Amino acid sequence: MPFEHNDHYHRLLLRHLPRECGAALDVGCGTGRFARRVAGLGIEVDAIDSSAEAIEEARVLTTQMAGDRIPRFRYANVAEIQLPKGRYDFISCLASIHHMPFGTVAALRDALAPGGVLVILGCYPEKTWLDWAWSLVAVPVNAAARLTAHVKDKLLRPTTAASGRVQMRAPVSRPTVPLPRIRQEAAVLLPGSRIRRLLFWRYLLVFRNSG
Template structure:
């Protein structure tokens, strides 16, 4: 991004603001492909407006959406049909849930808001044997490959915004109204700490300033 002039950056910012799209929701279908067809209980950490929790409810007997923001959590509850087996709770800590109580835990664009290693340790504790953890996270660019992926994402991001909005300027979706913050850990930091807590976890850099982490508890 630093190789682009301020004028180009400003133009891109205006364009992206006019054609917003949810980078996190872009990975929801990918997340579902990492999970069993059916499972009992799921926990979505940082559930926001509840989009992923509602998708998980199509496969789970029960889903808990946990988020620290009461405003977006209330909106998630409003958007969720009463017939779906989803409950939302406002909490800053996952530790309040019983150990081993979830077959699936998802966490999208949230773990960088938390102390990283304690969060992974908590997820490991709350995942039942044979369960699956899927994280879509943000990392701070440092390595050349990070900057290359970021550069590739710039035109791809604009193109996706245009296509998803069908060429019409739009307001931000509800899912993009939750509080955000930049990531402070690099991918290498994340990789090193993950290996200590979750041996065998699979991590990969992704487009649109994201990485993915998948771990299956033995």
């Protein structure tokens, strides 16, 4: 597979899974790669996305999964539906919070069970000198990672594996809210949350429901 920034951070996000995690929600699941990974750990997973095409692709790809736990994919806009209160032990949002008002995190917060964890892998635009400095570091690392992934893809892909089917990619949009403002809003809506900047134009927000 080509190098994907979001996939690169899957293991980092999974480190924040609560020890006893029974139910999870993946918001903006796209074609469902992270939702399937969480479900593969034996966790009950709901996954939603506002792209009908992405949800259809997720369902097609999930037919290849083995085991009892298969994500339940749903076409829905999280900003327009009512999430069950206190339902989920783990909620993830990978590169999708910028597709909706940041205030949507309040609904995600309320959907957490006591002790539940919300993780957001977010995107932000380059607005400050610090943003540009991180970008300067990320560019050569990104190029090297993409080259490595390309070489591995060529070496590992069987020459006879040509189904003719092109896998779709989830819709993307450019982020507009700068990281300092995200920190300000998170301090109000997700008190006690932690945000740290990552490479590849991402940040990680972690919030634990201590209620």
